[in-house]
Amino acid sequence: MSIRGKAAIVGAFEHPLRDIPHLTLAQVHREVAAGALADAGLSFADVDAYFCAGDAPGFGALSMAEYLGLKPRIMDSTETGGSSYLFHVGHAAALIAAGKCSVALVTLAGKPRSGGAGPGGSGGFGGSPEAGFENSWGITVPNAYALAARRHMYEFGTTSAQLAEIKVAASQHAQHNPAAFLRDVVTVEEVLDSPMVADPLHRLDCCVITDGGGAVVVANAQIARSLGGGRRAGWILGHGETMKSTNNGRIDLTHTGAVWSGAAAFAEAGVTPADIRYASIYDSFTITVLQTIEDLGFCAKGDGGRFVSDGALVAPFGALPFNTDGGGLCNNHPGNRGGMTKIIEAVRQLRGEAHPAVQVPNCSLALAHGTGGNLGTRTGAATLILGQQSS
Template sequence: MNASDSAYIVGIYEHPTRKAENTTTAQLHADVARGALEDAGLSLQDVDGYFCGSDAPGMGGMTMAEYIGLSNLRYIDSTETGGSSYVLHLQHAVQAIALGKCNVALVTLADRPVAGARGAGLAGVDFRQLPESEFQTPVPRSPVSGYAMVARRHMHEFGTTSEQLAWVKVAASHHAQHNPHALLRQVVTVEEVVNSPLVADPLHRLDCCVVSDGGGAFIVARADIAKTLRRPLVKVIGTGSALKHNHGGVIDLSYSAGASSGAQAFAEAGVTPKDIKYASLYDSFTITVIMQLEDLGFCAKGAGGRFVQDGNLISGVGQLPFNTDGGGLCNNHPGNKGGMTKILEAVRQCRGEAHPAVQVKDHSIVLAHATGGLLSSYHVAGTAILAAE
């Protein structure tokens, strides 16, 4: 049996907070778990599979299962691949359900890097212990410098412009204006993006994502269970994951691991990029979106800049609406790991429950994609394709 025949996303929840000054990380995990269960019409006792990343405090999933009150678990997964973790959790939950290892899987993300004054780091990950750290420590580095290098290479290789990058932010801002929880709700222009302060050449401040506290959760259930619940059916029809590394220093910055994870997901789903009318795409930086559009096959390699310009990503205007909640560029980026929110908005679109101003008309097949790590070095990509039933 194909794993994609067996599972549905039946519950979702996004925490409304963007700065959790008076809430612990554990409480955030519990809050989003409760919200997703209420959305699905299920209880803690129904959950027999639990998935989380390194943001889960204490001893990870074991500690959080105790804290939340998950007493019937028979499957647990603590895969950590940065921002793509939760797309991989979805893939693993579907596989576990197909194998009979669990029937109802809960996936949670929660973190508070803003309230904790941690900046752009990932909870539970000690970057000082990376084997390459002794060679890199003398050189100041941050995620934006790596993505700036990718952007500059894309410009050199394909003629991409700062104005084309800016169109990604413009589209996100058009969507965020309708989201009352979004950190940045003001619509911006191409000129405002390219005239914002330069952070790492060629990326400007408005080319960069926000940093926020908060979290989210979703629930995956066996098909027969899903069909007893009074929620729109969202079937997982295809998933894929892939890793790309430095190859000993011989690295091609023109593509990402999404080229492989996307191909896997499309093959499993039996659809093509032309069938996708909405896409949730990781938007840590504007260049990240352009790279993913190319690698997933929505346009040819090198054509991403031209694809996004003139509002082509704006719902109701362009060919492929993306991140209709405002995404990481405008809405939120809980724990610096955006894969969770990409799934949540894809499910809203697939259900027809996105904000009316941004809801796409044809939401029968949608896509969620995320990367974890750095596009300029090693990273893991995850792709999921969902279908309304």
């Protein structure tokens, strides 16, 4: 059974703030949920499935569903870091296709800037079976991604200047987003001149750290068509998910799990990378984008550096317009988790509601990809292919 055309994203909402000291985490979840439901033209009473990840305070979906006043038939607290929300949308579509639920709500909120939530969610990793072999050597998030960058440079000749092109493209988009955390356009030279955080990654190779949140509402086909004639629906055409592990000591730092999740999503949707008009690519760091573009098949493995040069990622007319809200690199990376905002900007593009300066003309088919966890160790990977039409 395929989920193709069985469900659609009918509501999407990104919290407008990037620094939220005055609200609790639960309150931010409530605000983004209300925003996404209002965007859909639905109410909390319509929701019969609820999804949240490790950013949610308390006992996963149990705590939050009660707090929000929901009576869910389906609950899912799948936790794969920043990619969790793309997993959730795929699960929601499958459960809708199976008739187990009809309206699914997915929420994210985090406050790493003002305090109140650590980067890894509420669980912590100290007791994980790998902890003894990874936690005593000064691993951070940036230096582990730097390991991936260094190996990609070694194998394929990728340069820091090529990675910088990704930040430059994101900044050109962010200048049009009034809510973006960083709105200044930067140059390759400015990226290379920014302080080295973990060689070879500079400060401007890293995403922003912001409070914030977002939510999406997924509905079955009948409801999606009844809401405004379905014109604002982002139809779910394909989904793929997996993890990329350290492979029992044979970790390959040159690729992400998008190699597998992307192939599954394209197969389910019955489309190819050449059909995609817009892509939301997870951008915790510039290297994350570079590897993912290769892994999804937008260029050959190892050619990412050449591909992103010459403005290929710049909307609306580049070869692969990406992250037109400014992405995690410039706009927003709420709770250190970029997956939700990737889905939301893809929906804006399909609706023609992105900023006019970056709206892709006739954006009929969009892709969103999430990479959660740590590229230097293990990551979740999920790919969604979304369309203006249900088939």
